Amino acid sequence: GENVEQHPSTLSVQEGDSAVIKCTYSDSASNYFPWYKQELGKRPQLIIDIRSNVGEKKDQRIAVTLNKTAKHFSLHITETQPEDSAVYFCAVYTGGFKTIFGAGTRLFVKA
Amino acid sequence: DAEITQSPRHKITETGRQVTLACHQTWNHNNMFWYRQDLGHGLRLIHYSYGVQDTNKGEVSDGYSVSRSNTEDLPLTLESAASSQTSVYFCASSQDRDEAFFGQGTRLTVV
Numbered sequence: 626g627e628n629v630e631q632h633p634s635t636l637s638v639q640e641g642d643s644a645v646i647k648c649t650y651s652d653s654a655s656n657y658f659p660w661y662k663q664e665l666g667k668r669p670q671l672i673i674d675i676r677s678n679v680g681e682k683k684d685q686r687i688a689v690t691l692n693k694t695a696k697h698f699s700l701h702i703t704e705t706q707p708e709d710s711a712v713y714f715c716a717v718y719t720g721g722f723k724t725i726f727g728a729g730t731r732l733f734v735k736a
Numbered sequence: 737d738a739e740i741t742q743s744p745r746h747k748i749t750e751t752g753r754q755v756t757l758a759c760h761q762t763w764n765h766n767n768m769f770w771y772r773q774d775l776g777h778g779l780r781l782i783h784y785s786y787g788v789q790d791t792n793k794g795e796v797s798d799g800y801s802v803s804r805s806n807t808e809d810l811p812l813t814l815e816s817a818a819s820s821q822t823s824v825y826f827c828a829s830s831q832d833r834d835e836a837f838f839g840q841g842t843r844l845t846v847v
Contacts, residue, residue: 626795657833668826668838714778718833722767722786728778
């Protein structure tokens with residue numbers, strides 16, 4: 626089945642710096658790649674997504690890049706703020722509509 | 737507004753008991769999923785359904801079962817609860833290859 630690896634597991638940055646989280650996947654047929662943010666004690670919520678016909682997508686301070694050849698995609702957060710502190714999950718839609726998640730990255734933004 | 741709700745929010749049960757967690761969505765989504773979330777493992781797929789009367793096993797399905805008798809509900813049953821099933825459980829729904837919406841989560845403790 627699909628295997629999704631996410632790195633790093635923990636990331637600590639200074640406020641204002643950039644943060645990058647990377648995921649790799651194994652199923653070349655995957656074509657939808659969402660990113661979810663989960664604040665402490667809350668449910669995961671979509672922050673940005675990308676489909677396989679697009680290489681990059683940006684929404685204000687967050688962006689996602691996709692390299693289908695290498696089977697990896699990355700989340701970029703610029704000008705980080707304390708409220709960006711959370712756990713971030715990448716996900717991959719496999720055959721059908723099943724979503725497989727990475728193990729998560731705990732991001733700490735130090736003020 | 738459409739939503740997805742889980743009940744109960746917290747549950748303590750004894751080893752060997754049967755437990756059912758409820759999930760109800762008003763999005764009219766075809767796809768519904770159950771995940772468990774444990775530290776270091778992210779969100780692992782237990783069972784999923786693409787429509788009424790359809791159910792499929794995920795990566796960690798042993799000891800769990802689901803049924804889909806209508807579009808709105810996908811209850812998760814633990815046949816004989818074990819301490820290893822202590823976890824936070826999230827239900828989610830989606831339509832086609834699109835964003836998944838999560839319930840608030842159920843914290844289950846098996847003692």
